[in-house]
Amino acid sequence: MKEFALIDKKNLFEPTIIWRECLRTIKENVTLMTYNTWFTPIKPLELENSILKVQLPSRFFWEWIDEHYNTLISKTIQDVLGAEAKLAYVISEENENDQVPKIEPVTLPVISEDVNKPKQQFESYLNSRYTFESFIKGEGNQLARAAASAISDNPGGTSFNPFFVYGGVGLGKTHLIQAIGNKILQNFPDKKVIYLSADIFTVEFVESIQSNTVNEFSNFYRKMDVLIIDDIQFLIGKEKTQDHFFHIFNQLHQARKQIILTSDKPPKDLKGLDERLISRFQWGLTADIQPPDLETRIAILKRKTGDYGMSVSNDILEYIANNITSNIRELEGCLIKLLANASLNSKEINLELAKKTVKEIATDRKVNVSIESITKIVCNYFKIDENKIRDKTRKKEVVLARQISMYLSKELTKSSLKTIGLHFGGRDHSTVIHACSAIENDKESDMLLKDTLETLKNNIEISCS
Ligand code: ADP
Ligand code: MG
Numbered sequence: 249m250k251e252f253a254l255i256d257k258k259n260l261f262e263p264t265i266i267w268r269e270c271l272r273t274i275k276e277n278v279t280l281m282t283y284n285t286w287f288t289p290i291k292p293l294e295l296e297n298s299i300l301k302v303q304l305p306s307r308f309f310w311e312w313i314d315e316h317y318n319t320l321i322s323k324t325i326q327d328v329l330g331a332e333a334k335l336a337y338v339i340s341e342e343n344e345n346d347q348v349p350k351i352e353p354v355t356l357p358v359i360s361e362d363v364n365k366p367k368q369q370f371e372s373y374l375n376s377r378y379t380f381e382s383f384i385k386g387e388g389n390q391l392a393r394a395a396a397s398a399i400s401d402n403p404g405g406t407s408f409n410p411f412f413v414y415g416g417v418g419l420g421k422t423h424l425i426q427a428i429g430n431k432i433l434q435n436f437p438d439k440k441v442i443y444l445s446a447d448i449f450t451v452e453f454v455e456s457i458q459s460n461t462v463n464e465f466s467n468f469y470r471k472m473d474v475l476i477i478d479d480i481q482f483l484i485g486k487e488k489t490q491d492h493f494f495h496i497f498n499q500l501h502q503a504r505k506q507i508i509l510t511s512d513k514p515p516k517d518l519k520g521l522d523e524r525l526i527s528r529f530q531w532g533l534t535a536d537i538q539p540p541d542l543e544t545r546i547a548i549l550k551r552k553t554g555d556y557g558m559s560v561s562n563d564i565l566e567y568i569a570n571n572i573t574s575n576i577r578e579l580e581g582c583l584i585k586l587l588a589n590a591s592l593n594s595k596e597i598n599l600e601l602a603k604k605t606v607k608e609i610a611t612d613r614k615v616n617v618s619i620e621s622i623t624k625i626v627c628n629y630f631k632i633d634e635n636k637i638r639d640k641t642r643k644k645e646v647v648l649a650r651q652i653s654m655y656l657s658k659e660l661t662k663s664s665l666k667t668i669g670l671h672f673g674g675r676d677h678s679t680v681i682h683a684c685s686a687i688e689n690d691k692e693s694d695m696l697l698k699d700t701l702e703t704l705k706n707n708i709e710i711s712c713s
Contacts, residue, residue, distance in 0.1 A: 265274055265556055266300055266328055267292035268377075269584060272525035273324045278317075280373055280444060286313060294480055298333045298592060300325060305340050313337075327616065340505055360623035372433065373443045378426035384551060386544030389420060392535040395591065396424050400431035403439065403474050403506035410497075414514050415708045418577030421510040424537070425476050428508060432474055439473040446482040450489045462492075469496045476508040479710070480529075484520040485631070494525055501528070508543035512706045515697075540576060545569035548576060552583050560586075564602045571606045582609050617660045619653075620669045625707050626653045629700075638673035651683035652704065658684050660708060 267290070275283050290313075291303040304310045313321070314337075325333045380400075385393055395408050403637050411428075413421050429441045444452075456465035475496070500507055511518060514536070515529035540548065549565045560583075568586075572578050580677060586605045590597045627634045630649045637650045650672060657668045658680065665677035672680075691698045 254382070262587070263292035263295045263300060263302075265304065265584065266295055266588070268322070269328045270300075270324045273327065274317075274320060275444070277320055280371070280448055284371065286317065288629065291622045293338065295591075298329055299336050300329070300333070301338060301450040302335045303338050303340055307339055310337050310339055310530055327612070328584070329592075333474075341527070345507060372429060372441050374426050374429045374433070374441070376430060379430055380424045380427045382551070382555075383420065383423055383427055384540075384544060384548045385548070386540045387390055388538035388540050388544065392424060392537050395533050395535055396428045397431075399433060399506060399508070400428050403432050403436070403503045404557070409501065409504070410529060410532040412509050412511070412515060412529050412532065412534040412588065413537060414537065415509045416512065416574070418557065418575035419537045419577055421537060422478055425478065425508050425510055429474060429476050429566045432506075436473075440471060441474040441476070442469070442472050443476040445478040446480045448478060449493070450482065450486050453489045453492055457488075466492060466496060470499050472500065472505060474506045474508065475500055478510050479642070480509045481510045481513065481518060481521075481707075483525075485628075487522070490525060494522065494528075497525070497528060501531075508534075510708070538573050542569055545573070545576075545579060548579055549583065552580055556583065556587060558583065558587055558597070560597055564599055567599060567602050568606060572609065578613075581612075585609065595702060611662075614660065614662045619661060619663060619668060621655045621711060622656045622660065622708055623671070625711060626656065626704060629704060629707070640673070650685055652701065654680050654683040656701070656704060656708065660705070 262655060263537070275288055283616055289305050292346050293301045294305055304313065321335055380393075380397060383389075383393065392413050395406075395411060396413075398406050399408055399411055404700060404705070405421055411425075413425060415621060416422055426443055429443050432439055432441055435684070453462075453465060456462045477493075497507060509529065515521075515526045515532060518529075546565055547568055547571045550561075553560045553565070568579065568582055571665070572582055582605055586597060586602060586609060589601055589605055589608075623637060626649050627637060630645060632646055632649050636643075637653060638645050641647075654668055654672060657663060658665070661668075663671075665680045669675040669677050669680045687697070687701075691701060
């Protein structure tokens with residue numbers, strides 16, 4: 249094993265930190281049941297030369313993971329560690345000969361009726377790392393944080409019900425609302441608290457329709473004391489799910505149970521969401537989270553370097569804080585990348601390496617976003633079939649969606665005009681230039697277009713981060 253003077257406890261921490269980063273992305277891309285069944289049992293062992301070695305409980309496990317989640321895992325590890333990164337599997341020795349699949353069927357979480365068993369009979373899906381202690385206070389999150397803390401002491405009993413937090417990507421919404429959940433469980437261990445994102449809620453709802461268990465689905469959520477739903481904007485356009493959520497919301501609210509929600513924008517701007525829901529979201533407290541100021545960014549970096557067991561000088565932290573300004577997730581990502589860059593190349597952490605890493609973060613931002621993902625999100629937004637955008641249709645709404653997709657591809661990816669044209673049914677690069685300038689012009693005078701572009705960018709950022 250190599251030695252790195254700058255990084256304490258490196259061998260112990262590094263694989264764990266890297267794997268934890270991976271899990272975060274994975275968790276956002278699979279259902280809760282899948283995550284728990286297949287990903288939580290994986291143990292990170294060591295990291296060498298961009299290869300993260302992990303241990304799986306059995307051979308069957310390995311085959312299943314390899315068959316179903318290979319792409320997701322490869323992509324995730326590359327996002328975290330760089331293009332050459334790979335995952336290597338070892339199978340836990342005691343089970344090496346275990347050939348018998350012993351996998352429980354995937355079902356909805358159920359609350360046990362057995363009163364003799366200890367309190368929390370179901371998974372809350374809260375990540376224990378999201379706490380108030382690890383949440384740095386700043387001007388941008390003052391109100392939201394104060395309200396969150398009041399709710400934790402008296403869930404359902406304050407006028408902050410529902411508590412609706414909104415703000416841009418990577419600003420700490422998920423962290424804050426999970427901190428509330430964790431704190432409530434600490435204060436009131438008997439309360440039933442559940443956290444999930446609105447798209448997982450939708451997936452579970454659809455699955456319950458398919459398996460004829462809609463009643464079980466609704467009853468499960470109606471029994472909660474605290475229902476925390478992240479990224480509620482994902483309910484937009486899903487009328488049936490909204491309708492079910494509406495009834496669950498009413499029942500919980502009437503019973504004075506705490507409801508906590510987040511979104512990328514304030515309730516009134518959630519176009520495409522049922523008006524009844526929008527008005528209910530405003531019954532309690534709506535609080536926004538703004539991007540952190542410089543001092544807060546430095547404080548966050550200091551705290552995280554401590555958490556990761558890194559020692560980094562102030563001028564380097566200030567450099568990073570001055571150059572990564574609008575997203576706390578990126579601040580964190582930068583530190584992790586810096587740690588990886590230093591240890592993979594056995595270099596020390598200095599300003600030069602920090603500059604290189606900040607540059608890489610800016611490139612990653614573009615590499616992560618693909619023309620395909622942009623097209624998908626734009627088509628989804630306009631409810632247009634993706635194929636239409638590639639063929640010759642000159643229908644007004646298709647033309648607009650196509651032009652917007654081209655414009656966003658130019659802005660958010662590193663692709664050339666020629667490549668962009670090819671993706672849209674082999675169109676010429678001059679067509680792409682025309683589309684980009686048309687959108688560029690129109691957005692100055694057309695507020696609706698400007699707003700649409702912002703929403704789309706946000707959705708793209710969320711799905712690609
Ligand atoms: P959002 O849900 O708004 O997109 P997250 O809650 O996922 O953002 O935050 C992104 C990352 O930044 C998380 O790892 C989170 O722990 C961290 N983070 C955000 N805000 C803070 C804060 N105020 N103090 C410490 N860490 C923070
Ligand atoms: Mg979030």
